[in-house]
Amino acid sequence: MSQQEAPAQHSKAIYSESAQTHGDDGARHDSDDEPMVYRISKDYATMARRERDSLLAEGADPASVILQSELHNYVPRRENDSVNEYTKRYADTMMEMTRRGVRILNDKLTGDSMPDTFGTASGKVFDLGPKSGSTKGEYREFRQWLLGVQGAEQIEVPEKWLKFEKPAEGKDEQ
Numbered sequence: 001m002s003q004q005e006a007p008a009q010h011s012k013a014i015y016s017e018s019a020q021t022h023g024d025d026g027a028r029h030d031s032d033d034e035p036m037v038y039r040i041s042k043d044y045a046t047m048a049r050r051e052r053d054s055l056l057a058e059g060a061d062p063a064s065v066i067l068q069s070e071l072h073n074y075v076p077r078r079e080n081d082s083v084n085e086y087t088k089r090y091a092d093t094m095m096e097m098t099r100r101g102v103r104i105l106n107d108k109l110t111g112d113s114m115p116d117t118f119g120t121a122s123g124k125v126f127d128l129g130p131k132s133g134s135t136k137g138e139y140r141e142f143r144q145w146l147l148g149v150q151g152a153e154q155i156e157v158p159e160k161w162l163k164f165e166k167p168a169e170g171k172d173e174q
Contacts, residue, residue, distance in 0.1 A: 045069075049105075066103070067105050068107055116128050118142075121150070121152060126142070
């Protein structure tokens, strides 16, 4: 099995050859019946940590090179912060740090990823992730269908997508 075909065991990120090389033109592709292939082509978190270690080894000031995952240590969430207030403080702190020459290395990024869980305005949740059994063609067709119903408060789910529907988080099943 090639590296591109091997499923990633550590992530839900998706690599879809059909979605990335053919676009969503609606035409049938040779790979449509193939199962989705799940992988991350680059481990950006490890790359960011190695870059930080290298810069520190070269003599950089430890306060001048931080990982994005550490940024919350510089911008703690206050008890009464609204989401907007916290987001503004977070962005302002990042901007001020970069103006001072602090390098913020993104160790939270995953490469070549596409969503595998989708939600609608009506609260329906669909899982096309690694354990769903979705094919490349189903994934592409589902995204097209979802784009067409986006924003609708009430939608009728076609029978072929019911197998991917999951209970919405936080909602009691009855």
